[in-house]
Amino acid sequence: MSAKKMRGYSRRRFLNLFGGSIAVPFVLGALSSRAAGLAGKLVMIKGPHSADEAKFEAEIIADFKKGNPGVDVEFTTYDWANMNAQLTAGFASGSPPDVQYLVDLIYPAYAERGVLQDMTTWVNDPAWKSERDAIAPFAWSLAKSSKGIWGVPVLGAVYNIFVNLDLLNAAGVAGTWQKSYADMMAAAKATTKGDTFGVSLRTRVSDFAFWDWFPYIHNAGADILNKDWSGHGLAGGEDAMQFLIDLHKAKVTPPVGSVDWQGQFDLFKAGKIAIYHGETPQINELLASPPPFKWDVAYAPPGPKGQTVMGNFGILSIAAASKNKDAAWAFIKHWASGPEVGRFAGEVNLQVVRTDIVNQLYGDKPQMQKIQKEFVPRVKGVQPHPKILTMLQQIWPVAEDSYLGNLTGNDAIAQMGEIINRLV
């Protein structure tokens, strides 16, 4: 455009035209997103289940974007050991991540304080019925309280035992160790030699040691809280507690506190532990770098009141302060859908709570199939009390003290009960 022609335009007219030409594509873009239904930005936060978590989430987000081009999803993580601090800081900021992956240990405390959105209306939407019904009822019961539904259950983690079959076979106890606690003790003693230990159990609170302790307590018919949650429910767990104490006293475990959970796993992989208490994501590592021995997955021997497996579950929640709740719900529906959650669970070796995809999962991983089909139905999770994590953290020093041989099973359960009663 020549200078002469330019002089024909006023500055205001030029700016109007220029501004308009810039703005038109944005307005059209925004309108087309709105026409597609949803727009805006979402932030999702989750603890990592794999070193490749961000890559797996990017796959889910990319699929979501195909149907919702107007919604941008940013993924971020918290670390498991400090999840409460990081999530609390987010909620306290007033602009927390919109979508939150929360485990059953912590979400009740947030729900009680009103920082989570009650999702009852969305979950009960008739249009979503088939999807809702695909999720096992026990999982829904872990995601709600009398005041609402606080998330959509998506994943579960089973705390299974890994056994070194070579060590058990060499000691002649492979077929018997799982029959009773006495058999487990005999197997542990038979396989403990030199720097090889029969059993390992987590002992540190920072390793969430209570996950390894729970099945023995549950198998005895005990739990943290009684049925109406009015007091502790540990009565009956004394013998189970004594059994765990005896394992440590018999020196068939690494000395209390000497080796953290990762260290115990490293010892197992090195063939130095016969019966190792672990978690299903570790199966991936064993499959990727097979140890020089035969191994299998198992659960603890039955107790006097049953045969349970410990597991904890994760739900996808919406922050009450989210400014884009409809988009957050759309994203949760997408994340929880069969293809997405199934692919993710397969990638990180976690359990799903959808009953409709179980048979399609883990085709190439017989150990995972075994866990999904045999272990998951036996899972007894934590009681979703708002103070459940506080209770577990506060009773754990008593467990440590008893593992060190300073308390009997009876004394330990009595002291733990007192602590829980104070907190209820």
Place this chain on the structure above:
Amino acid sequence: MAATPSQFSAIEHQTRRASAALRRDLTAYAFLAPILLFFIVFMALPVVWLFYLSFQNDGILAPARFAGLDNWRRTFADRLVLKCIGNTLYYCLIAIPTVFVLGMIVALSLETIRRGAAILRVIIYFPTLQASLIVALIWTFMIHPDFGLLNIVIRAATGVKMNFLGNPASAMPTIAMIEVWKGLGFWAILFLSGLLALPLDLYHAAELDGAGPVRRFFSLTLPLMKPTFYFAVIFATIVNLQLFDSVFVLTDGGPVNSTATIAWYIYRSLFTFSDPGFGATLSFVLVIVVVSLTALQSWLMRARV
């Protein structure tokens, strides 16, 4: 009656002097304003807010609810609070004297070294610059029961495998040892700066009078270093009473709460137990402990400095 020239000049002089003083004060306040503002916003107000929170329940995620003296009553009834205070004082009693004695020995050695002194000072100061997480990782590998270097040496000498952090009796001394290692460089350099500032003529006179190195150390160095020690004791107490990083990374308060410190319990109450009122009360307890101990030390040492 009109003022005489001499009266006028006296009044004018007084006014000018007052106005100059006012300008000087205002200038001083203007220079002080940023730090005063920082102090008020980041230190004074949070302390006041903490005190307010100590009479409330919630207040971070949910609206605060007045709780009266409940949190204070809980503080005195909670056995873990007493254990945390005891553990923290126990740690201070191990760590502070140890780091002072070692720091002084290193400072005296550095003072006498002529060649390579600068490099040695950097090397000795280096651990102080490391993040607590790095220090914790280094020491995890040093004291690991199976492959830790320290444990290998101990096992070779005694045949015993030490479970440093897993044993309630040794866990806190181990953390103190790690903190001493980390802080040694700082204290050594501080003491060295004190030593280098001592008047040499006194030492020459003492030497002429026949005083040997030991006599000179006890009769000259230690008394002359009192102002440095005065600062060091108070500063070290304030810093060490807030022990948190190593505990959080290495033991998380265990085993059996043997390394649970006040700062650790504050963190746990605020962020894990979602109990900000109680956490605020504990924070205030820590403030009271720090201020009381500092005042006591200040009073005891001022008389002697």
